[in-house]
Amino acid sequence: MANAPVTQFLKHHFRHFNAATLVEAAEAYRAHLEGGGAMMVTLAGAMSTAELGLSLAEMIRQEKVHAISCTGANLEEDLFNLVAHHHYERIPNWRELTAQDEKRLLDRHLNRVTDTCIPEMEAMRRLEAALLEEWVAADRAGECRFPHEFVYRVLRSGRLEPYYQIDPRDSWVVAAAEKELxxxxxxxxxxxxxxMYAGHCLSGTIKNVHTVRTGIEYMMELARWYEQTSKTRSIGFFQIGGGIAGDFPICVVPMLHQDMGRADIPVWGYFCQISDSTTSYGSYSGAVPNEKITWGKLGVETPKFMIESDASIVAPLVFAIVLGW
Known part of the structure; x- marks a missing residue:
């Protein structure tokens, strides 16, 4: 830490408002880990297309992250970038695009995420081909697995390695697979x-729709993980964005308390959300952390932080402090 230039810069310059909260949240994250705690990170939005793997992968390798909840988009888009990075197109003037400009991108099979276009053939169809082999094999064998388990299988099979276009150390999903996260x-x-999976079920390529496990079973697995981990470690919650990636896992505590009568289960031991959602009536993503106390998700003493800013800027800076950069 003594020679951590990024951390020193942030502590010197980030003194007020959201900037100060960023530093305070990062230091509390470090303190939570140093006290023996574990951390769940949740990924909403398009963090993988924003190449958050450049810092998140190292957080995983250094065991600063112990579980992840993410949208299907973030799971797949990290791998899209892994195998098709050179085919992506950046659109610096994306605010000026007309409807006809967007149609021309569609005609070229380029799917735009703000300033970045994901190439369908080189990214999406390439991953689909590898996943389909695993889905069909599991379907024929009568196996049922979660989406991330199929992704882990694809990575371990080596099918995608000939197509890697970035250093795999910059892929957070590769790091997660290596750690069995x-x-x-x-x-x-x-x-x-x-x-794609739904389409293959409709076409009859996959016979059993339950070959890929989802939803309720994920909550059951999360409950088992939380119950087991919380026996020895306080579990923190670092939420990037809003939506289902964060809403889903944070509910595991009140589910265990209220629906299963498990009063012995501790609440989340740390909470931070990076949000660009305006605090408003009825907006869960924009709700201040204290509201979660009433739902049995956080406690009065839980360290709580809300950083209202762009997650693609904030998250790497928080991670830099946690990593001691």
Whole structure:
């Protein structure tokens, strides 16, 4: 830490408002880990297309992250970038695009995420081909696995290695596979690969729709992980964005308390959310952390932080402090 230039810069310059909260949240994250705690990170939005793997992968390797909840989009888009990075197109003037400009991108099979276009053939179809082999093999064998388990299988098979276009050390999913990290992917069926899977079920390529496990079973697995881990470690919650990636896992505590009568289960021991959602009536993603006390998710003493800013800027800076950069 003595020679951590990024950390020193942030502590010197980030003194007020959201900037100060960023530093305080990062230091509390470090303190939580140093006290023996574990941390769940949740990924909403398009963090993988924003290449958060550049810092998140190292967080995973250094065991600063112990579980991840993410959208299906973040799970797959990290691998899209892994195998098709050179085919991506950046659109610096994306705010100026007309409807006809967007149609021309569609005609070229380029799917835009803000300033970045994901190439369908080199990214999406390449991953689909590898996943389909695993889905069909499991279907024929009568096996049922979670979406991330199929992704781990594909990575370990080496099928995608000839197509790698970035250093795999910059892929957070590769790092997660190497660590056997628990991943929970609520709502996977609304992702590109989830849509592909539905199509293959409709066409009859896959006979048993339950070959890929989803939703309720993910919550059951999460409950088992939380119950077991919380016996020896306080578990923190670092939420990037809003939506189902965060809403789903944070509910595991009140589910265990209220629906299963497990009063012995501790609440989350740390909470931080990076949010660009305006605090408003009825907005869960924009709700201040204290509201979660009333739902039995956080305690009065839980360290709580809300950083209202762009997650693609904030998350790497928080991770830099946690990593001692």
């Amino acid at each position: 628990p991943i929970y992917v609520p709502g996977w069926e609304d992702s590109t690969t989830g849509n």
